[in-house]
Amino acid sequence: MQSAADLARPGRPARLRSSSWILLAAVLVSLFALLPLAFIIWVAVQTGWETASALVFRPRVGELLVNTVLLVVLAVPISIVLSVALAWLTERSDLPGARLWAWLSVAPLAIPAFVHSYAWITLVPGLHGLWAGVLVSVIAYFPFLYLPVAAALRRLDPALEDTAAALGLGPWRVFARVVLPQLRLAICGGSLLVGLHLLAEYGLYVFIRFDTFTTAIVDQFQSTFNGPAANMLAAVLVTCCFVLLGLEVLVRGEERYARVGSGAARQQQRTRLGRATVPCLLLPAVTTLLALGVPFITIGRWLIAGGADVWRLDEIGLALGQTLFLALAGALLATVAAMPMAWISIRAPGPMQRLLEGCNYIVGSLPGVVVALALVTITVRIALPLYQTLFTILVAYALMFLPRALISLRASIAQAPVELERAAASLGRPPLKALWSTTIRLSAPGAAAGMALVALGIMNELTATQMLAPNGTRTLAMAFWSYSGEIDYASAAPYAFIMVAISLPLTWLLYIQSKRMAGR
Amino acid sequence: MKSALSTLAGAALAIGLFVAPAMAQEDGIIVYNAQHESMAKEWAEGFTKETGIKVTLRNGGDSDFSNQIVAEGAASPADVFLTENSPAMALVEASGLFAPVDADTLAQIPREYQPTTGKWVGVAARSTVFAYNKTKLNADQLPKSLLDLADPSWKGRWAASPSGADFQAIVSALLQLKGEPATADWLKAIKENFTAYKGNGTVMKAVNAGEIEGGVIYHYYYFGDQAKTGENSGNVELHYFKNQDPGAFVSISGGGVLASSKHPKEAQAFLKWVTGKGGQDVLTTGTSYEYAVGKGAESNPKLVPLADLQAPKVDPATLNSKKVTDLMTAAGLL
Numbered sequence: 001m002q003s004a005a006d007l008a009r010p011g012r013p014a015r016l017r018s019s020s021w022i023l024l025a026a027v028l029v030s031l032f033a034l035l036p037l038a039f040i041i042w043v044a045v046q047t048g049w050e051t052a053s054a055l056v057f058r059p060r061v062g063e064l065l066v067n068t069v070l071l072v073v074l075a076v077p078i079s080i081v082l083s084v085a086l087a088w089l090t091e092r093s094d095l096p097g098a099r100l101w102a103w104l105s106v107a108p109l110a111i112p113a114f115v116h117s118y119a120w121i122t123l124v125p126g127l128h129g130l131w132a133g134v135l136v137s138v139i140a141y142f143p144f145l146y147l148p149v150a151a152a153l154r155r156l157d158p159a160l161e162d163t164a165a166a167l168g169l170g171p172w173r174v175f176a177r178v179v180l181p182q183l184r185l186a187i188c189g190g191s192l193l194v195g196l197h198l199l200a201e202y203g204l205y206v207f208i209r210f211d212t213f214t215t216a217i218v219d220q221f222q223s224t225f226n227g228p229a230a231n232m233l234a235a236v237l238v239t240c241c242f243v244l245l246g247l248e249v250l251v252r253g254e255e256r257y258a259r260v261g262s263g264a265a266r267q268q269q270r271t272r273l274g275r276a277t278v279p280c281l282l283l284p285a286v287t288t289l290l291a292l293g294v295p296f297i298t299i300g301r302w303l304i305a306g307g308a309d310v311w312r313l314d315e316i317g318l319a320l321g322q323t324l325f326l327a328l329a330g331a332l333l334a335t336v337a338a339m340p341m342a343w344i345s346i347r348a349p350g351p352m353q354r355l356l357e358g359c360n361y362i363v364g365s366l367p368g369v370v371v372a373l374a375l376v377t378i379t380v381r382i383a384l385p386l387y388q389t390l391f392t393i394l395v396a397y398a399l400m401f402l403p404r405a406l407i408s409l410r411a412s413i414a415q416a417p418v419e420l421e422r423a424a425a426s427l428g429r430p431p432l433k434a435l436w437s438t439t440i441r442l443s444a445p446g447a448a449a450g451m452a453l454v455a456l457g458i459m460n461e462l463t464a465t466q467m468l469a470p471n472g473t474r475t476l477a478m479a480f481w482s483y484s485g486e487i488d489y490a491s492a493a494p495y496a497f498i499m500v501a502i503s504l505p506l507t508w509l510l511y512i513q514s515k516r517m518a519g520r
Numbered sequence: 521m522k523s524a525l526s527t528l529a530g531a532a533l534a535i536g537l538f539v540a541p542a543m544a545q546e547d548g549i550i551v552y553n554a555q556h557e558s559m560a561k562e563w564a565e566g567f568t569k570e571t572g573i574k575v576t577l578r579n580g581g582d583s584d585f586s587n588q589i590v591a592e593g594a595a596s597p598a599d600v601f602l603t604e605n606s607p608a609m610a611l612v613e614a615s616g617l618f619a620p621v622d623a624d625t626l627a628q629i630p631r632e633y634q635p636t637t638g639k640w641v642g643v644a645a646r647s648t649v650f651a652y653n654k655t656k657l658n659a660d661q662l663p664k665s666l667l668d669l670a671d672p673s674w675k676g677r678w679a680a681s682p683s684g685a686d687f688q689a690i691v692s693a694l695l696q697l698k699g700e701p702a703t704a705d706w707l708k709a710i711k712e713n714f715t716a717y718k719g720n721g722t723v724m725k726a727v728n729a730g731e732i733e734g735g736v737i738y739h740y741y742y743f744g745d746q747a748k749t750g751e752n753s754g755n756v757e758l759h760y761f762k763n764q765d766p767g768a769f770v771s772i773s774g775g776g777v778l779a780s781s782k783h784p785k786e787a788q789a790f791l792k793w794v795t796g797k798g799g800q801d802v803l804t805t806g807t808s809y810e811y812a813v814g815k816g817a818e819s820n821p822k823l824v825p826l827a828d829l830q831a832p833k834v835d836p837a838t839l840n841s842k843k844v845t846d847l848m849t850a851a852g853l854l
Contacts, residue, residue, distance in 0.1 A: 060852035126731050206718050219683035219854055223583045223845045229854070377591075384595050471550050471578045471597060482557060482579065487721040487745075487752055 019348065021432070025340035030356045032337075033363040033399055039374035040238055043231040055232040060216070064233075068212045068240060070130055072198050075137040076191050082138065083145035083190065084183065086287065088175075089280055091153040094270045096277065101284040105146045106511045108291035110503035112460035112477065113140040114203025115496045116291075118484055119298040121207045133210040139291045140204060141197050143507075145190030151514045152186035153179075157265035171271075182257060192248040199240055200367030202463045203481065213237040217369050218463060234370045241365045299496050306490030315479070316494055323475040324502075326465075327458040329390075330397035331451040334405040337398050338450065342409035343439065347418060357406075364403035368464035371396050376467055393468040400464065401457045405450035408513075412446020413439060449513050456506045459499060548574025549599040549786050552589065554582040554685065555644075555773060559808040560602060566802065567793045573786045582608035582685030583841060590615045594780045599787040602643065602775050602794075605689035606635075607841035609774035613639045619779040625792040633772055633813040635837030640776030642836070643794050644803055645811040647829050648690050648769045650678075650759040651742060652734035653727050662759045666694065666736070666767030670709035679715040679723045679735040682853045685841075686720055686738055686771070691848065692839040693769040697832055700847070707851035716853070721745075725752045734759075736767070743809035743822055762830040770831040773810065 044052055055061075083105075089095045090102040108116075117136050120127055156179065164178045165171075202214045213233055220230035273280050303310070341360055344353050363371070375396050379387040386392050416439045424434035462477045469478070476495045483492035548568075553560040557579050564575035578598070580588075586608035589596050596617070603609055612618055618639040626638055633642030650663060663669055669678055680687050695703045715732055717723045723735035724742065739760075745753040761767035775794055777787040793799050800817035803810055811819045811826050819826060848854045 055849075058850075058852065060849070060854070063852070125725070125729050209717060211716075216854070220849075221584060222581050222683060222685075223688065223848075223854055224587050224842075227587065227845075229849055380591050387592070387595070388597060466580075472576045485719055485721070486556070487719075487725055 022340045030359040036374035079142040087150040110507045116140040117204040117207035119295040122298045128209040132208040144193040148186035148190045158268045188252045302493035327455040330458045331454040334398040334454045338405035372464035372467040401454040404453040408446045408450030412443035416442035551600045552585045552598040553577045554603045586611040599781040605771045606836035607839040618776045628795045642772040643775040644773040646738040654757040677733045679732045694766040740809035764832040
């Protein structure tokens with residue numbers, strides 16, 4: 001409770017009151033965020049060691065573990081190499097059309113992972129297994145690595161590289177010994193994000209018949225609803241998530257990355273590619289072709305094959321309306337829920353705040369299927385009036401995407417001067433009102449960016465939505481999934497098209513935001 | 521910020537006003553529908569047109585719904601439960617959650633297509649088939665029995681969708697007919713032998729493309745695709761096991777009214793309509809190609825008549841889905 005004690009310094013009773021309210025709100029949100037994790041532990045304890053171990057230590061779980069580990073071990077390094085190469089080409093070389101390629105390297109995020117898979121399975125019907133999983137995973141998720149790596153490259157101080165070159169290192173060794181180490185944080189963070197997505201993804205692997213823990217949990221859910229086998233698989237999956245989180249902390253290390261010295265860093269010089277330009281152009285071109293060309297061409301092909309018949313406008317309109325509503329309401333809730341934590345982490349940092357904030361990130365790393373499984377069981381057993389309600393699904397969304405809102409908000413609040421809050425308070429506003437009229441308003445850009453990211457996540461969410469949606473709900477993703485499950489790929493195409501069309505502007509926002517964070 | 525937030529909140533509210541009614545319908549009945557969405561939609565629309573009673577469908581699968589209803593217990597929001605197969609019905613029945621079906625509804629369906637208990641009723645039927653690629657297999661190379669597929673000679677040559685309720689219903693019939701040890705052995709053997717796909721349609725698509733020689737699915741996927749474009753069934757032929765083989769199992773799709781229903785009258789009326797002329801006509805003329813089971817109702821003339829299938833006799837009320845998922849989990853199929 002150290003930070004609470006900090007906040008409760010004598011002589012500032014007004015601040016004390018508002019701060020403790022905010023702290024209370026943050027604690028509540030964090031407790032909510034721990035709910036799914038607590039649920040898994042509770043189920044494991046309830047199931048008893050004997051049953052639990054019989055369900056965990058069986059060959060099937062071994063198979064799934066091998067599949068999941070191989071997937072992560074192969075897809076993440078490939079994504080790292082691809083992202084670093086693309087980021088260097090677009091940020092540090094004189095590649096023609098670098099800005100366009102940069103945006104095209106982010107754009108694949110607009111396409112839901114299961115739509116990527118749907119496109120590939122259309123193009124190569126027999127595609128299946130580990131390597132297919134690696135291919136589509138890399139294509140669908142590498143932008144999560146590209147974004148931070150490109151941003152980090154943009155910020156590097158060229159003086160370090162000049163020094164290394166002056167000391168006699170060739171360009172490759174400069175890259176390996178000076179540039180790459182400085183990208184460590186970005187690569188670690190991005191890899192973690194990619195890894196967690198690989199663990200949580202469902203639809204992508206169903207299309208290409210590659211079983212991971214998440215697909216097996218959904219299989220069990222479909223066979224037994226919330227049976228112990230599903231929950232035990234979920235426990236193993238959660239353990240995998242924690243292993244990734246732990247690995248990231250280990251690899252990240254504690255080196256210092258900030259530059260010392262007066263003044264600002266120089267603008268970087270772009271490396272001339274010269275005769276290598278054409279081969280270098282191949283990399284972004286091929287990536288774009290695979291990551292954007294394939295989905296667009298296949299969706300287009302199905303739209304043409306389906307003709308006007310597949311545009312069932314009443315059905316599509318309803319699904320679109322419901323999706324937008326869920327996305328907006330969920331984004332709003334996530335942002336409001338993230339506000340107290342974001343404020344505390346800037347204004348009153350300390351061990352207590354770090355602990356609380358950690359809780360918020362943990363839930364974000366849990367796959368949607370686990371969060372949904374927990375909420376289904378909790379509502380059905382002890383909070384029945386909330387079962388299958390709009391409230392519950394919005395809570396699930398808010399929990400799953402809390403980190404997205406938190407990160408954006410925190411950055412914005414950090415830029416809002418605390419003096420304004422105090423000035424507003426000293427001019428007679430009640431504390432929460434003072435906060436509202438200063439910091440909260442000033443954090444609007446961060447809130448908006450966070451909301452866009454959350455909305456993007458909700459729009460493409462499938463597993464939790466299917467399990468928690470109120471009766472009569474049919475989102476774009478659900479409709480797409482239902483049609484493609486009946487092998488009616490043409491009828492699924494309009495839904496894929498609309499999801500991509502709405503998401504594209506949001507990824508543009510993401511791109512702009514990452515540029516702004518780098519200050520350029 | 522204030523204006524941006526309130527604009528967004530306003531937008532959410534406005535969309536909510538349009539959407540919320542569709543999301544939580546207070547009037548009418550809620551049907552947990554595990555049947556094919558398009559067919560259930562036709563049933564719901566036909567019923568609403570005739571009676572004015574609104575129907576909200578929640579779509580899902582047999583087993584998740586049956587277990588869900590059990591978990592929800594007396595508080596289940598569902599009024600009616602429709603399935604593709606019987607084991608899910610048997611599970612809900614065993615938990616004592618069904619109200620008895622009205623006698624005049626039961627009278628519309630022959631005895632053999634309803635459980636002896638009268639707690640639910642058959643609404644349609646489907647036959648197990650071995651769908652094979654006719655360019656890869658000749659008629660004389662086909663398996664004589666479902667049990668043959670566990671033979672090492674079939675290793676890597678056939679497919680099924682083990683996570684689906686359809687295949688699990690077939691296994692439950694096998695369990696009923698041949699007993700637990702034989703079923704457990706068969707499941708262990710096929711784990712080595714077969715390729716798992718997700719969904720019967722996907723299995724047929726793979727058979728058609730020649731990725732695999734054959735697959736155990738239900739009959740109507742083939743007829744449905746043939747009626748559309750035939751692009752996923754052009755090379756496919758159906759093999760009926762017949763001979764009272766477990767592979768000749770005819771699975772009964774069920775309908776039941778929940779004891780906890782807050783609209784029991786409307787729910788019973790819906791079930792009566794589905795098993796009556798209106799509902800069964802949807803099967804005869806529609807695109808589902810499932811068998812009609814109502815007295816005097818004709819199935820689609822393109823289908824092999826139900827009477828010719830030589831299906832094994834199984835009381836649908838005895839099919840045990842829990843045991844099947846346990847056995848399949850133990851065999852590493854789930």
